[in-house]
Amino acid sequence: MRIGVHPNNLHLRLARLWPGSFAKLDPEFVPYGEGRDTARLLESGRIHFGGTGSTPPIEADALGLGVQYIAASAPRPANGAIFVRVDSDIQSMAGLAGKRVSLVDGSFHTYLLARSLEGEGLGLADVTRVESAHHDSLEELLEGRVDAWVAMSPRLERVSGRPDLRLLVRCGGTIPNRSLFWTLERHALPAETIRTITDELDRVGREVTADLRKAAELLAAEENSDGDADAWERVLRSRDFSVGPAGAEIIAEQQAEADTLHRHGHFSTGVALKRSILSA
Template structure:
């Protein structure tokens, strides 16, 4: 049976895995699904601006396994999908932050009221903005979110929005052209981890395939950590130098889902519900399976 794995550049581990041929050694029948090819531009939820690639294709047969940031599994559970977390990375605070142009009068999250905030809506960036707003005593309704993706850096420099959730390698372009002010330290808001998840039914029916994917990802991460420049040359859209900077400043390796992470995700999920960005309250702990945690822990030994 074919195992369908979704991948895109922002999940660095899966991108490298796709291009190194590691998984095929243990799972010869792998179908790689480029998530950018699944994005039609039609938004499935106008409140989130959430592209279909971030959740629904896991349940309509598009793919079986995916890696993202913190937000997509929350929105998937919020839509009633029965997902299970597979693994998490270590914290990767250095990957991105909430910035503005220095000298424009915006100096803290409290200044966000009424401002246009550029972000990849429905990604981890939505979670960061919600947490920053909460810290300032503001809500989602106090800002004007601007949904931006590949051209975000240029649009920020062109003044289309006041504040931007920038991430590497795209922040490198902006840092080279403008003096930035960080509105809040990312590590004071959340751990900003990569994570991987799947559907409960698929995980229960394919434990061997799941184990093979986890072990292959661990191998891909070890290779990337040891060969960042070579890995950087696999990525599109930015220079190899920019991608190398992004790769060497983040942690590598998959870890079991921790109680700390579950609590952090639950706090974010509660904010999504309170803000009207998901329709139902969810319990993040329902998506944690001890047997899958065991598989991830064994892959680290």
């Protein structure tokens, strides 16, 4: 079983480091750059499943790739936020009209931005989205090249409380912000394999929760780790690592996101999601 692992999915990143993970599936952990690459790697057969935020699988379905949802994490309300400079005259999301917003477009950032703008009667078309994947977004914000920044964990925890930033919005009740674990129909993963994956994700999550210090030290020891053990432990304490099957509630959440992004013009046509393997 080839399991895709990118830096922003801490659950699979930890599974790769955790002793005995996915042993029943003879795992090969395949590293890659970011969640938006997941569909391409699934399509090519380089990986059999991966984990991302909520938006990449919808993007894959919009391309007609035939997504099958496997499992979903608990909501992660602390994992995303929108910041402005503390000296900015932008006091609320309404103030972003006509402004430049740095984000990883096509990730859950896009959905968080859309829903947050919608609450003020605005849409994605009312801001200029600036791709941040290959730039230092914090530097761009502080130097005035963008007006707002959609940040996510683990960097979010490191900038929270900075005196030169002001928080506009947290994920909180705006979006569920789950991790989704998914594949493509073409891989035809049997229902028993899907159950094994889900159970193993949940087992690793429970063991991580029971020994956060060990998990933090494993992350800190990685080559080019972006934090020490203390910093990683703070990140890990902020999230619920429980995982369950991607049932009807998850599909409904995803459909609501797909409809929202279509309403905002991110998708030119509607995207109709299929049920998960186990609920089909």
